Amino acid sequence: NAGVTQTPKFRILKIGQSMTLQCTQDMNHNYMYWYRQDPGMGLKLIYYSVGAGITDKGEVPNGYNVSRSTTEDFPLRLELAAPSQTSVYFCASTSPDRVYYNEQFFGPGTRLTVL
Amino acid sequence: GNSVTQMEGPVTLSEEAFLTINCTYTATGYPSLFWYVQYPGEGLQLLLKATKADDKGSNKGFEATYRKETTSFHLEKGSVQVSDSAVYFCALSEGTGAQKLVFGQGTRLTINP
Numbered sequence: 001n002a003g004v005t006q007t008p009k010f011r012i013l014k015i016g017q018s019m020t021l022q023c024t025q026d027m028n029h030n031y032m033y034w035y036r037q038d039p040g041m042g043l044k045l046i047y048y049s050v051g052a053g054i055t056d057k058g059e060v061p062n063g064y065n066v067s068r069s070t071t072e073d074f075p076l077r078l079e080l081a082a083p084s085q086t087s088v089y090f091c092a093s094t095s096p097d098r099v100y101y102n103e104q105f106f107g108p109g110t111r112l113t114v115l
Numbered sequence: 116g117n118s119v120t121q122m123e124g125p126v127t128l129s130e131e132a133f134l135t136i137n138c139t140y141t142a143t144g145y146p147s148l149f150w151y152v153q154y155p156g157e158g159l160q161l162l163l164k165a166t167k168a169d170d171k172g173s174n175k176g177f178e179a180t181y182r183k184e185t186t187s188f189h190l191e192k193g194s195v196q197v198s199d200s201a202v203y204f205c206a207l208s209e210g211t212g213a214q215k216l217v218f219g220q221g222t223r224l225t226i227n228p
Binding site for chain 1: 119147149156157158159160161164204206208213214215216218219220221
């Protein structure tokens with residue numbers, strides 16, 4: 001199993017550009033998450049999904065959109081990039097079958113810089 | 116709301132020193148508690164966990180005990196190695212519903228030979 005994969009690894013955007021961060025997992029996990037990690041800070045939840053067709057906002061959703069058309073994929077869209085969105089983005093997944101041991105599996109991250 | 120507070124870093128130790136990284140939490144209900152580790156250039160990976168009061172999680176020589184009375188989950192290791200250099204995150208989850216994690220700010224640990 002590849003686990004959770006993310007593309008691209010690095011990206012530089014100009015203010016106002018848009019892009020999609022890709023996330024795919026091959027563990028058949030129903031639950032998927034997007035986090036951002038700012039320098040010296042913990043991870044903050046942007047959006048999450050408990051299954052295909054179901055998404056919900058996390059702590060910091062402004063400026064982002066998500067969709068979940070399949071169990072495997074959970075892309076994150078930035079429509080109008082702003083410098084405040086410069087961050088490292090992590091995708092994660094977990095299975096609700098392990099309710100009392102809900103380890104989340106993380107991808108390697110996408111480092112995004114908006115100039 | 117739920118929150119996690121970790122001791123401020125960075126922390127620098129010599130090899131074979133004793134390590135403690137403090138973590139306290141505020142939560143409603145009965146959260147599960149986790150320590151995640153992030154090695155340079157990588158994503159986070161689970162180090163250990165505890166799901167109820169007085170549980171002790173352990174892995175790779177690291178230990179943490181879920182203390183409900185002090186709302187703490189401090190990470191300890193008796194003898195650190197250079198390979199333990201990483202950023203350590205304490206986190207909690209309600210363990211129900213969407214199983215969202217709330218993270219502390221992370222503590223950067225550097226071990227010198």
